[in-house]
Amino acid sequence: MTKLPKCEDKKLGLLIDLDTCVGCHGCVVSCKEWNSSGDEKQLSDINSHQKDPVGTFLNRVHSYERENSSTNEAETFYFPRSCLHCEDAPCVTVCPTGASYKREEDGIVLVNEDDCMGCGLCAWACPYGARELDLVSGVMKKCTLCVDRIYSEELPPEDRVPVCVKSCPTGARAFGDFNDPNSDVSKKVRERGGVDLMPEMQTKPVNKYLLPRIKSKDAVSSVGSVVEEETDATGLLGWVDRALSKF
Amino acid sequence: MHPAPSIILFTVLSGFGFGLISIVGLLQFLSQISAGDIVIFSVIGLFFSIIGLISSFFHLANKKNAIKSMSQWQTSWLSREAISSIFCLSIVVGNIGWVFVQNRYINEVGIILFLLSLFTIFTTSMIYAQLKTVPSWNNMLTPALFIFTALAGGSILLLDYASLVLLLIFGVLQVLFWYIADQSFIHKETSVGTALGFSKNEDIRAFDVAHTNRNYLLNEMVYKVARKHAIKIRYISFFAAFVLPMSLILMFPGNFSISILVIGIHFVGIYFSRWLFFAEAKHSVSFYYN
Known part of the structure; x- marks a missing residue:
């Protein structure tokens, strides 16, 4: 159902610290690995071991430099980009088949691949480029917040976090409930001023970013x-x- | 945005088809058309609409689920478009059958077809106009342009001087659309700064790309080839879609064979116009790749 639920209970998401991220792409690799293993639903690659490889990823790390206005020096930082699990997710409401949906119990935005017709409109509706159409299976792929890890009863409790969080060597990524004011992520957002990406798009992202501190x-x-x-x-x-x- | 031929053909052909159906419907309501002409021109409209819809089907990466696109009419304009077009075309088929068998027509069915086909064109345009991520589409000029493009095209075969009025409105809307799309205020709120959580005027530049090759996002939403020849293509488009049709209709009013030629030329112009509609549109994700 493409009507957006209220999600009054939990709002699960990621807090990404750009001050700590060193741009190692470890989250990208572990995300690709976790989401391509174990069952038939793959993040496919084309020409993976040949010229011009193209593949589907749920997470990409960009590199930027910004000018420090007080010193006129360039400062570099890295920026992991993935689904923000928006409260007003435009990718969900545009979906004609009902494949895109937002879970009422925790706010995670998912794609039911059995319903997706691969029209690509949700990828157009997302301001952040968080959705990529898988060119082999023909269905839309996006971050699941590792829904198959965080609720797993087989994994040891310390592994029940998204794999990008688990694998980050610098601890730049945190996972938690943004609806709970006492959660670690909520506290950090308050203390360090967590921000939304493109607030002007009125998507109300759940994921927050901590910006690099100016030297x-x-x-x-x-x-x-x-x-x-x-x-x-x-x-x-x-x-x-x-x-x-x-x- | 990537100007996919399947999508361009869909909007051009089904737009023309539904435009023709709406003009036939209006004339049927006003009793200004013969029963024979209703059948002929409804069949032509039906043909183009269906070819357009088939073309859009080829855009889908997972065609077996296409039927499910009828289900989410409460939130999705694409779903409304699917339902509305099928519903409208069913009534067209019924109307053709009735008129063909009875050799007379019901005026009220005409006004239903007129409104329903206009609504279908509106739903098509709202698929694009709803997207905040593409500011040059995200305004009411998009539905206005789509509707009057369809009406102007549909009227060329059936109306003489009235089609000049519709063409004129189309021409004005087209120029206005291009003018607004060129204005810098169109992207007034979004920048690489806001994309990364900073303020709008933050001085930020990408120094490396996030991947070693092109990907789906770049192919689909960061299309830059068009910008180089955009102005020349606009002139070609405007000349073929507006100037030549206007001139030919004025020189040969009421000449049916000329109006078929005019349709052909007009199609070429509208094809280029729609190509530019996609190719020139800038999606907000391109700020991550600036």
Whole structure:
């Protein structure tokens, strides 16, 4: 059913810390591995071991640089992009077959592949590029928040988190209930000011991002002083500097 | 956006078909058409609508579930389009049968067909106009343009001077659509900054791409080939869809064989117009790849 539920109980999602992410693509690889193993529903690749390979991924890591306005230095950061499990998910309401749906019990947005006709309209409706049509099976693929892990009764309790969270070597990804004000993710969002992506699209994403902290001017000028400002040195260093400058 | 031939043909052909059906319906309601002409032109309209719908079917990656697209009419414009077009075409078939057998027609069926075919064209246009992710589509000019494109095309065979009025409205809407799509305010709210959670004017640049090859997102939504020749194609489109048809109808009013030629030229223009409609449209996901 493509009508959006209220989700008053739980809003499960990811909190991604761009300050901590080192852009290793570990989450991309583990996501691909988990979602391509175990049953017939695959994230397919075409020409995987040949020229021009193309494949379906639920998670992609971009790389950006931004100018620090106080130092005029470029600062780089990495940006993992995946489904945000929006409260007002436009990908769900546009679906003509009812394959796309949002779960009332936890807010996870899923695709029922048995109903999908592969029209691609949900991918057009998503502002974030979170959905990719699988070119082999012809059905739409998206992040499931590892619904087959988080509720698994076979996995040990510590593994019942999305595989991208489990595999992140720097702990840049956290999983939790954003509807619970006492959850770790909710606390971090409050403390560090978690943000929405493209709030102007009015999708109300559940996933939040913590933006990279801007490096202070001191951090930059202390690097610069070694290189450029040695003439200001005093004491022993100043004597060495003056002595060496004579030659 | 990727200008897929199957989608362009769908909107052009079914638009023309439903436009023709709506004009026939209007004339039937006003008793301005013979029973024989209702049958002939309804069959032509039916033919183009069905060819268009078949073309859209070829766009689907998983065709076996196409029938399920009738189920989500409460939220989905694509579902409404599927239901509305099938419903409208069923009434067209019924009307053709009735008129063919009885050799007379019921005026009220005409107004139902007129409204239902217009609604079908409207639902087609709303598939695109509903998308906030593509700001140049996300306004009421899109349905207006789709409806008057269909009405203008459909009227060429059946109306003389009235088709000039419809063509003129189409021409104005088309120029207005291109003008609005070119304005920078169309993407006023979204930038690479907001896409990444920063403020709108944050100075951010991608320094590496997220993958080693093209992918579905780039092929489908970050289509850039068109921008280079867009202005030239607009001139070709406008000349074929509007200027030539206007001139030919004015020079040879009421000449049926000329109007068939006009339809052919008009089709070429509308095809280019729809190609630009997709190829020039910028999707918000392209900000991640700026």
